[in-house]
Amino acid sequence: MALDDRKSDFTFVGTRPNRPDGLDKVTGRAKFGADAYAPGMLHGAILRSPHAHARIVKIDASKAEAHKDVKAVVTRADFADVPFKPGLEGEFYNVLENVMAGEKALYDGHAVAAVAATSALAARDALKLIEVEYEVLPHVTDVDKAMAPDAPVIREGAADYSVPEGMHPNVVRYHESGHGDLEAGFAEADLIIEDSFVTEATHQGYIEPHACLAILGNDGKGELWCTTQGHWIAQKTCAALLGIETSQLRVTASEIGGGFGGKTTVFIEPVALALSRKANRPVKLVMTRSEVFRATGPTSSASMDVKIGMKKDGTISAAQGIFRLQGGAFPGAPGDMTAMCAFAPYNLTNVKQIGYDVMANRPKQAAYRAPGAPMGAFAVESVIDELCNKLGLDPVEVRLKNAAHEGTKASYGPTYERIGLVETLEAAKAHPHYSAPLKPGQGRGISCGFWFNHGGETSVSLALSEDGSAQVMVGTPDIGGSRASMALMAAEVLGIPYENIRVTIADTATLGYNDVSHGSRVTYASGLATIKAARHAVEKLCERAAAKWGIPVDAVKWENGCAVPSGPNAGDFDPMPLADITADMGRTGGPISGHFEATPEGAGVSFGTHIVDAEVDPETGKTSVTRYTVIQDAGKAIHPTYVEGQYQGGAAQGIGWALNEEYIYGEDGRLQNSIFLDYRIPVASDLPMIDTVIVEVPNPGHPFGVRGVGETGIVPPLAAIANAVSNAAGVRMKRLPMSPPRILAALKDNG
Amino acid sequence: MVEVHLWSGLRSLTGGQQVVEVEAKTTGELLRALVRAHPQLQAPIDAGVSIAVDGRVIATGLTEPIPEGSEVYLMQRLRGG
Amino acid sequence: MKKFHVTTTVNGDAVEYLCDPRETLLDCLRDKLNLTGAKEGCGTGDCGACSVTVDGRLVCSCLMLGVEAEGKQIETVEGIADGDILHPLQKKMIEYAALQCGICTPGILVAAKSLLEKNPNPTEEETRYWLAGNLCRCTGYDKIIRAVMDTAAEMREAS
Numbered sequence: 001m002a003l004d005d006r007k008s009d010f011t012f013v014g015t016r017p018n019r020p021d022g023l024d025k026v027t028g029r030a031k032f033g034a035d036a037y038a039p040g041m042l043h044g045a046i047l048r049s050p051h052a053h054a055r056i057v058k059i060d061a062s063k064a065e066a067h068k069d070v071k072a073v074v075t076r077a078d079f080a081d082v083p084f085k086p087g088l089e090g091e092f093y094n095v096l097e098n099v100m101a102g103e104k105a106l107y108d109g110h111a112v113a114a115v116a117a118t119s120a121l122a123a124r125d126a127l128k129l130i131e132v133e134y135e136v137l138p139h140v141t142d143v144d145k146a147m148a149p150d151a152p153v154i155r156e157g158a159a160d161y162s163v164p165e166g167m168h169p170n171v172v173r174y175h176e177s178g179h180g181d182l183e184a185g186f187a188e189a190d191l192i193i194e195d196s197f198v199t200e201a202t203h204q205g206y207i208e209p210h211a212c213l214a215i216l217g218n219d220g221k222g223e224l225w226c227t228t229q230g231h232w233i234a235q236k237t238c239a240a241l242l243g244i245e246t247s248q249l250r251v252t253a254s255e256i257g258g259g260f261g262g263k264t265t266v267f268i269e270p271v272a273l274a275l276s277r278k279a280n281r282p283v284k285l286v287m288t289r290s291e292v293f294r295a296t297g298p299t300s301s302a303s304m305d306v307k308i309g310m311k312k313d314g315t316i317s318a319a320q321g322i323f324r325l326q327g328g329a330f331p332g333a334p335g336d337m338t339a340m341c342a343f344a345p346y347n348l349t350n351v352k353q354i355g356y357d358v359m360a361n362r363p364k365q366a367a368y369r370a371p372g373a374p375m376g377a378f379a380v381e382s383v384i385d386e387l388c389n390k391l392g393l394d395p396v397e398v399r400l401k402n403a404a405h406e407g408t409k410a411s412y413g414p415t416y417e418r419i420g421l422v423e424t425l426e427a428a429k430a431h432p433h434y435s436a437p438l439k440p441g442q443g444r445g446i447s448c449g450f451w452f453n454h455g456g457e458t459s460v461s462l463a464l465s466e467d468g469s470a471q472v473m474v475g476t477p478d479i480g481g482s483r484a485s486m487a488l489m490a491a492e493v494l495g496i497p498y499e500n501i502r503v504t505i506a507d508t509a510t511l512g513y514n515d516v517s518h519g520s521r522v523t524y525a526s527g528l529a530t531i532k533a534a535r536h537a538v539e540k541l542c543e544r545a546a547a548k549w550g551i552p553v554d555a556v557k558w559e560n561g562c563a564v565p566s567g568p569n570a571g572d573f574d575p576m577p578l579a580d581i582t583a584d585m586g587r588t589g590g591p592i593s594g595h596f597e598a599t600p601e602g603a604g605v606s607f608g609t610h611i612v613d614a615e616v617d618p619e620t621g622k623t624s625v626t627r628y629t630v631i632q633d634a635g636k637a638i639h640p641t642y643v644e645g646q647y648q649g650g651a652a653q654g655i656g657w658a659l660n661e662e663y664i665y666g667e668d669g670r671l672q673n674s675i676f677l678d679y680r681i682p683v684a685s686d687l688p689m690i691d692t693v694i695v696e697v698p699n700p701g702h703p704f705g706v707r708g709v710g711e712t713g714i715v716p717p718l719a720a721i722a723n724a725v726s727n728a729a730g731v732r733m734k735r736l737p738m739s740p741p742r743i744l745a746a747l748k749d750n751g
Numbered sequence: 752m753v754e755v756h757l758w759s760g761l762r763s764l765t766g767g768q769q770v771v772e773v774e775a776k777t778t779g780e781l782l783r784a785l786v787r788a789h790p791q792l793q794a795p796i797d798a799g800v801s802i803a804v805d806g807r808v809i810a811t812g813l814t815e816p817i818p819e820g821s822e823v824y825l826m827q828r829l830r831g832g
Numbered sequence: 833m834k835k836f837h838v839t840t841t842v843n844g845d846a847v848e849y850l851c852d853p854r855e856t857l858l859d860c861l862r863d864k865l866n867l868t869g870a871k872e873g874c875g876t877g878d879c880g881a882c883s884v885t886v887d888g889r890l891v892c893s894c895l896m897l898g899v900e901a902e903g904k905q906i907e908t909v910e911g912i913a914d915g916d917i918l919h920p921l922q923k924k925m926i927e928y929a930a931l932q933c934g935i936c937t938p939g940i941l942v943a944a945k946s947l948l949e950k951n952p953n954p955t956e957e958e959t960r961y962w963l964a965g966n967l968c969r970c971t972g973y974d975k976i977i978r979a980v981m982d983t984a985a986e987m988r989e990a991s
């Protein structure tokens with residue numbers, strides 16, 4: 001359903017060619033993080049705290065250092081003597097604290113030392129030779145308990161200006177926003193529902209563990225190969241942590257085996273560099289799956305209270321939410337984002353949202369697809385569903401009635417530009433899924449979702465070759481097929497075939513700074529930069545053609561890959577194809593390239609609506625998702641198949657979060673399920689086909705109308721599935737995941 | 752003059768004001784002017800803010816123009832995954 | 833620890849390596865034979881990214897020791913194409929966009945090829961259960977299942 005009336009103007013954009021990295025990926029040739037080797041390479045391994053919270057009294061590595069296979073041992077003392085502000089506000093300081101523990105181990109799995117040895121087995125064996133003396137401290141892993149007055153203090157002085165007086169020191173950030181008069185709004189309501197909801201922490205679950213190959217000499221020059229969503233941030237952070245100059249460290253991004261937000265920071269990379277510097281040899285460091293679970297980016301867990309008032313006709317008269325997010329032993333849980341996104345789909349006169357960022361003895365939370373938004377949507381959309389049930393109203397009609405549109409004052413403040421929520425809801429209402437009959441035991445759930453999207457710092461360079469082909473260098477690692485999308489956009493501007501364009505992810509030494517592949521920004525920002533770089537090259541092509549024809553440059557325009565004379569005095573010349581201009585470009589002024597560097601600020605927010613059917617087995621408590629439809633605004637789908645892929649992937653991850661996935665901590669504060677057998681992500685036999693509808697309401701901030709699509713797709717599923725399950729089971733599910741034991745318990749409580 | 756709408760959590764730093772009037776032609780000038788008017792706003796600005804101008808969210812840029820009569824909202828810095 | 837000499841066949845080529853008895857077949861393929869197509873996603877046999885066949889049987893190479901490969905016939909993702917001619921499964925995976933990051937793709941291909949050799953006409957349910965040992969975090973499996981089913985249909989027509 002293309003609502004973009006410009007669609008017909010495009011030649012390449014909107015087509016579905018094969019991806020350029022396809023062949024390498026189906027033949028096993030593609031090189032991922034762990035696929036790099038270097039002559040003389042050592043293997044690293046990291047010793048991790050078995051305690052959730054402990055003072056590190058002493059580390060004795062003498063036995064390990066004395067072993068013949070061991071070439072280096074590092075601890076916190078081997079990192080830069082923090083030239084940056086040693087305080088909990090400093091992001092570098094927090095990353096360093098997370099990468100290698102300082103005075104205290106703050107969570108089960110926190111790195112305390114590392115070795116480099118002649119083989120992976122020797123490195124693993126050498127860890128056993130390092131003796132660490134711990135003074136075990138009281139710990140807390142639950143968000144509500146971490147806020148209680150008697151909770152152990154994880155780190156003093158981590159709270160910033162925003163935290164109201166009298167709160168526990170584990171509460172480190174506070175957000176409050178909204179507008180209108182809540183009291184008056186609730187007074188107008190015919191029905192008010194207030195309820196509490198809990199979601200557990202989940203992991204991004206990328207199949208490729210963190211891996212890198214590092215070389216750092218004592219001259220301060222280094223090379224780093226790693227799997228990352230952003231190699232410039234890796235460069236900047238590693239350089240800071242090791243006390244070297246940023247430009248002296250060249251970082252190359254490998255093919256990335258999934259990230260979803262979890263590879264937007266560094267974990268092992270600074271450790272490998274420190275080991276390499278000490279051993280003066282290349283060091284490869286690869287995490288085990290258990291290390292990935294214990295020490296890298298889970299999401300926040302959340303505890304939430306939502307209160308919504310509704311009139312009999314479905315109008316929401318007031319809404320209030322309190323969102324408490326636990327983000328590990330560091331500031332950064334996105335309680336503010338949860339709060340700002342929670343009510344964003346709706347046109348509300350009276351709304352207030354409060355977000356807390358709370359520390360606990362868990363790994364530092366990392367971004368995961370629309371970080372913070374899915375939890376809030378779960379709580380809010382569950383209450384709306386319950387209100388619809390109690391008032392006998394259709395859930396899509398109620399959402400349409402309250403839907404935000406252009407000109408609506410957003411729950412987080414400003415007035416919306418052109419947005420596509422209403423279009424997704426209309427598409428949901430018209431979709432055959434919504435009117436399909438349900439079987440006994442099945443329930444249907446609906447949810448909307450919102451995400452901001454992001455622009456970010458971006459550099460793109462495009463160079464033409466003599467034969468008329470083009471190479472595009474972008475700096476955003478390709479996590480979803482973006483090389484294909486960039487090539488399509490460049491083809492559109494240059495007017496040469498998709499196949500004649502090669503897109504490469506440049507390393508940090510060959511292109512200017514690029515922000516991380518996050519915030520659904522790549523097709524938007526790198527795409528915008530690719531279009532502008534191509535236009536820059538086209539300007540030069542037109543100049544060369546004008547010179548050849550001896551006419552002014554403003555009498556030349558670019559059409560279908562050719563310079564053509566334009567205007568009354570241009571003269572009569574045959575169109576000059578791109579390859580005719582590039583053939584002798586070296587002698588007509590030199591190589592022709594196009595560049596673009598900027599921080600585009602027009603990402604455009606995005607909305608989606610999901611429809612889910614679920615069946616609950618009352619005997620076992622097991623839920624089957626029987627039908628799933630994703631409807632989302634893409635602005636403009638550059639490569640529609642890859643847009644569908646983002647929608648389907650987001651939905652599948654949401655299904656896992658809703659039904660199965662959770663971090664389970666024991667009384668001892670240790671993670672109980674740090675392998676894929678126990679932390680079960682959806683497998684092929686768990687899922688149905690996932691239908692998609694691409695709505696296109698162009699983003700005014702992008703030349704082709706693109707809105708990011710990567711993240712919004714994980715916002716509605718938690719709520720949509722919870723609504724389907726609740727409607728199937730006849731009992732409101734307020735805690736995720738809705739694993740079979742929880743569903744059985746809820747059924748039992750309900751009699 | 753530009754009317755800058757703050758998020759309500761900032762009222763404790765501005766003596767209860769949620770709308771602050773400042774003179775500014777760009778986003779960067781706006782942040783400086785806010786701090787001049789209410790020095791305690793330095794902390795949230797250092798922690799990271801975005802600015803919505805007529806509904807368009809400026810995530811980080813300091814040079815974006817603020818046309819006369821625009822609707823301006825200060826927002827917490829957006830983060831993505 | 834003393835190393836063992838292993839002689840085996842990988843993708844039709846006779847190969848030899850020395851390995852520590854604790855090293856897995858996956859370690860040996862990757863670190864000794866430079867066949868890095870098989871990936872280690874978990875090391876516990878849960879994700880299937882390291883799938884290979886050993887004497888025609890689908891296994892997780894992270895669960896088998898390198899020394900156990902002695903005298904066996906091993907097939908990896910690198911052996912699926914016939915020279916520059918891709919296997920129909922490889923073509924369909926690209927055509928259907930049945931991969932995003934591509935880390936699970938080698939394992940999916942080895943497992944799907946093994947399925948079609950045993951069952952040239954699998955139902956959607958059979959395909960989903962056969963591939964249930966291969967985790968993919970990007971795609972939601974939709975396009976993978978479609979690619980495998982369509983390959984099966986095309987191969988049935990061709991034969």
